[in-house]
Amino acid sequence: MFLINCPYCGQRDQSEFSAGGEAHIVRPKQPTELSDDQWAEYLFMRKNIKGVQFERWNHTHGCRKWFNMVRDTSNDKIHAIYKMGEKPPIK
Amino acid sequence: MLNFNSPIIDTKEYSEIKISEVEPILKINLRGKNRNFITKIGKELSIITPVDPNTSSSNEKLNLLWLSPDEWFLYSNDKIGLKDFYLLEDRLFNEISKVKLGSVTNVSDHWIMIHLNGKKVYELLSAGCPFNFNNFKNSKGAVTQTLLNHIDVIIHNKNTNDLNLFVRRSFSAHLWSWLNDSARFI
Numbered sequence: 001m002f003l004i005n006c007p008y009c010g011q012r013d014q015s016e017f018s019a020g021g022e023a024h025i026v027r028p029k030q031p032t033e034l035s036d037d038q039w040a041e042y043l044f045m046r047k048n049i050k051g052v053q054f055e056r057w058n059h060t061h062g063c064r065k066w067f068n069m070v071r072d073t074s075n076d077k078i079h080a081i082y083k084m085g086e087k088p089p090i091k
Numbered sequence: 092m093l094n095f096n097s098p099i100i101d102t103k104e105y106s107e108i109k110i111s112e113v114e115p116i117l118k119i120n121l122r123g124k125n126r127n128f129i130t131k132i133g134k135e136l137s138i139i140t141p142v143d144p145n146t147s148s149s150n151e152k153l154n155l156l157w158l159s160p161d162e163w164f165l166y167s168n169d170k171i172g173l174k175d176f177y178l179l180e181d182r183l184f185n186e187i188s189k190v191k192l193g194s195v196t197n198v199s200d201h202w203i204m205i206h207l208n209g210k211k212v213y214e215l216l217s218a219g220c221p222f223n224f225n226n227f228k229n230s231k232g233a234v235t236q237t238l239l240n241h242i243d244v245i246i247h248n249k250n251t252n253d254l255n256l257f258v259r260r261s262f263s264a265h266l267w268s269w270l271n272d273s274a275r276f277i
């Protein structure tokens with residue numbers, strides 16, 4: 001259990017949030033021109049890193065807004081939280 | 092609203108906690124993003140629209156709660172007549188929805204309001220809630236959306252140890268049972 005600082009509501013318990021998977025995956029501009037393998041790569045393949053990962057989260061039981069988080073998956077340390085559409089504050 | 096059937100209709104008193112259902116009252120969900128929408132709500136309701144997170148505004152008849160940067164929750168203080176209810180809803184619909192400024196949704200039957208007051212009210216809530224009430228209980232008008240016994244709730248701090256809690260109708264009987272059961276042991 002850990003605390004997450006929602007960019008809209010402030011600090012809340014993790015149980016109020018839902019993880020939405022890896023962030024910054026860009027939808028292909030012309031999906032019809034992709035092969036099945038390329039489409040599957042976009043749709044299903046995720047890095048699932050043990051370490052610092054860029055993720056999407058949703059404040060499901062609060063403001064219901066999506067945001068991005070940079071989290072170390074090995075120890076749940078949160079390095080940064082930023083709104084959708086914003087560039088990651090760290091690389 | 093025409094055939095409103097409350098799932099609870101009850102009031103319970105425990106040592107320093109009183110729990111009662113307050114129904115039927117007007118509840119409207121307002122959604123919109125632009126500045127004109129925010130100005131229009133304030134003008135129609137004679138309330139300053141709360142734009143700061145977790146805050147609310149009130150006047151004699153109505154309360155407007157901040158839910159998210161583009162969502163607000165309006166509810167009436169008292170049990171009101173059907174006539175007043177339809178007039179206000181129609182006015183908001185005509186001024187906001189019809190001109191595509193935002194959306195106005197009647198959620199009177201969707202949410203149930205439970206009024207909690209008494210010195211031990213925060214002890215009761217803390218028994219099943221991950222939210223930290225330390226700052227909340229000292230801020231009159233504060234609003235939070237959180238989980239209570241794993242159920243989504245909206246909590247509005249009306250006054251010192253005086254709260255209004257909103258729960259979805261389908262969960263209301265279960266939450267009511269939990270509140271009463273927990274209050275016995277506080």
